[in-house]
Amino acid sequence: MGDRRQGEGAQLAAFKQFSMCINCMLCYAACPVVAKEPDFLGPAAIALGHRYNMDSRDEGAPERNEIFRGEGTVFSCSYANECSEVCPKHVDPAAAINQSKLLAVIDWATSFVVKREK
Numbered sequence: 001m002g003d004r005r006q007g008e009g010a011q012l013a014a015f016k017q018f019s020m021c022i023n024c025m026l027c028y029a030a031c032p033v034v035a036k037e038p039d040f041l042g043p044a045a046i047a048l049g050h051r052y053n054m055d056s057r058d059e060g061a062p063e064r065n066e067i068f069r070g071e072g073t074v075f076s077c078s079y080a081n082e083c084s085e086v087c088p089k090h091v092d093p094a095a096a097i098n099q100s101k102l103l104a105v106i107d108w109a110t111s112f113v114v115k116r117e118k
């Protein structure tokens with residue numbers, strides 16, 4: 001158990017809102033990047049990936065961060081913030097995307113100094 005127990009304090013508070021998505025797709029309808037780049041991964045999917053990246057019980061962050069650094073993902077976001085404005089569940093996908101940008105870059109930089117097992 002220890003630090004991997006569900007529901008513990010600050011960690012849960014940090015990602016809980018990203019777990020509240022009901023897949024209504026309103027954020028996709030509102031997003032100007034989705035309108036211009038149909039292959040953009042989009043707000044809800046990135047928010048869900050970010051939710052798991054923030055959960056210490058999950059070990060898929062390196063793979064997700066690699067995807068997030070690729071084409072049509074977090075760095076395509078222009079931070080219009082429309083996704084967060086329209087979300088009926090008060091998920092903040094724009095925050096998830098911007099936090100993901102930082103974590104994806106940190107993960108990339110860390111990969112040069114910390115050897116990863118494949």
Ligand code: SF4
Nearest residue numbers: 021022024025027087
């Ligand atoms: S608008 Fe909110 S609830 Fe709807 S899909 Fe997007 S993140 Fe999920």
